[in-house]
Amino acid sequence: xxxxxxxxxxxxxxxxxxxxxxxxxxxxxxxxxxxxxxxxxxxxxxxxxxxxxxxxxxxxxxxxxxxxxxxxxxxxxxxxxxxxxxxxxxxxxxxxxxxxxxxxxxxxxxxxxxxxxxxxxxxxxxxxxxxxxxxxxxxxxxxxxxxxxxxxxxxxxxxxxxxxxxxxxxxxxxxxxxxxxxxxxxxxxxxxxxxxxxxxxxxxxxxxxxxxxxxxxxxxxxxxxxxxxxxxxxxxxxxxxxxxxxxxxxxxxxxxxxxxxxxxxxxxxxxxxxxxxxxxxxxxxxxxxxxxxxxxxxxxxxxxxxxxxxxxxxxxxxxxxxxxxxxxxxxxxxxxxxxxxxxxxxx
Ligand code: ADP
Numbered sequence: 001x002x003x004x005x006x007x008x009x010x011x012x013x014x015x016x017x018x019x020x021x022x023x024x025x026x027x028x029x030x031x032x033x034x035x036x037x038x039x040x041x042x043x044x045x046x047x048x049x050x051x052x053x054x055x056x057x058x059x060x061x062x063x064x065x066x067x068x069x070x071x072x073x074x075x076x077x078x079x080x081x082x083x084x085x086x087x088x089x090x091x092x093x094x095x096x097x098x099x100x101x102x103x104x105x106x107x108x109x110x111x112x113x114x115x116x117x118x119x120x121x122x123x124x125x126x127x128x129x130x131x132x133x134x135x136x137x138x139x140x141x142x143x144x145x146x147x148x149x150x151x152x153x154x155x156x157x158x159x160x161x162x163x164x165x166x167x168x169x170x171x172x173x174x175x176x177x178x179x180x181x182x183x184x185x186x187x188x189x190x191x192x193x194x195x196x197x198x199x200x201x202x203x204x205x206x207x208x209x210x211x212x213x214x215x216x217x218x219x220x221x222x223x224x225x226x227x228x229x230x231x232x233x234x235x236x237x238x239x240x241x242x243x244x245x246x247x248x249x250x251x252x253x254x255x256x257x258x259x260x261x262x263x264x265x266x267x268x269x270x271x272x273x274x275x276x277x278x279x280x281x282x283x284x285x286x287x288x289x290x291x292x293x294x295x296x297x298x299x300x301x302x303x304x305x306x307x308x309x310x311x312x313x314x315x316x317x318x319x320x321x322x323x324x325x326x327x328x329x330x331x332x333x334x335x336x337x338x339x340x341x342x343x344x345x346x347x
Pocket of ligand 1: 141
C-alpha cells in the first residue's frame with residue numbers, strides 16, 4: 001500500500017511537471033515564432049510545421065520513457081523467474097530405479113516424521129502398516145492426526161525422519177520420484193480444474209489420450225451421465241465462462257482424470273462438506289469404477305465410505321490406534337466408536 005502510494009505520487013508529480021513544462025515550451029515557441037513572423041523573418045507555414053514536428057518529437061520521447069520503465073519492470077520480473085528456475089529442490093525430482101511393473105503393495109515400517117518447519121511436533125510417531133496390493137484402505141482420525149502426512153510421504157514430498165516406506169519391496173528413496181508420482185493417481189478434496197473444455201480437463205491426466213479413452217475414463221468415473229446432459233457434451237467449456245460444476249461433479253471429473261492413466265495406486269481425499277449430498281456417493285462411485293483393482297487409500301470423512309472398504313486405519317496424534325474392518329473396530333476401538341457416533345464428518 002505504502003509503495004503503491006509512493007509510486008502514484010511520483011508518477012503524478014512527474015506527469016504534472018512534464019505537462020506544465022510541455023505547455024510552457026509550446027507557448028514560448030508560439031510567442032517567439034509570432035515575433036519572428038511579425039518581423040518578417042518567418043512564414044506562418046514554417047511556424048505551423050515547427051509546432052507539429054515538435055509535438056511529434058515530444059510524443060516520441062514520452063513513449064520511449066514509458067517503454068524504458070516497462071523494460072526495467074520486465075528485467076526485474078525475469079530475475080525472479082530465473083532465481084526460481086535455478087533453485088535446487090531438496091527432494092530430487094529425477095533419478096533412481098523405475099520398476100517394470102507395480103503391484104501396489106505398500107509397507108510402512110516404523111515410520112516417524114517431523115515437519116522441518118515444526119520440529120516440536122511429531123506428525124507421525126511410529127507407524128507400522130502393511131497394505132496388500134489391490135486393497136482399499138480408509139484412514140480416519142481427528143483433524144491433525146496425521147492422515148495427510150502419510151499421503152505426503154507416499155508421494156515422496158518428504159522422506160520419513162525414521163523408518164521407511166516400501167513399495168513392492170523397494171524403499172521409496174531408491175525409486176525415481178517422477179516415475180513414482182506417475183504411478184499414483186490423486187483426487188484431492190478440492191480438485192483443481194482449469195478453464196477449458198471438459199475433455200481438456202480429463203486429458204490433463206494423460207495428454208496423448210484419444211477421445212475414446214477420455215470418454216471411457218469419464219464412464220468409469222460415473223461422470224458421463226452429467227457430461228452428456230451439457231449442451232456441447234465433452235466440448236462444453238467449464239469455469240468462468242462455461243457451466244459451473246457442483247462439488248460432486250468436480251470430484252468425478254478429477255477421478256476421470258486420475259483413472260485415465262490407470263494408476264496402480266489411487267489416493268482419494270474425500271470432500272468434507274456434509275452439505276453436498278451429491279458427493280455422498282463419491283467414493284462409492286469411484287470404487288465401483290475401478291475394475292482393474294488398484295491399491296486405494298481414502299481419507300474418509302463419511303460413514304458410507306468406511307463401511308465399504310476392506311480395512312479402516314484409525315489414527316490419533318500420529319499413531320495407529322486401531323486397524324480392521326468397520327464392524328470389528330466398532331467393538332474394539334473406543335476412538336473409532338466415538339468418531340462413528342459423530343458421523344465422522346465432524347473430524
Ligand atoms: P490430518 O490430515 O489428519 O488432519 P496432518 O497430517 O495434516 O493431519 O497433520 C499432522 C500434524 O502435522 C499436525 O500436528 C499438523 O499441524 C502438522 N502439519 C501438517 N502439515 C504440516 C506442514 N506442512 N508443516 C508443518 N506441520 C504440518
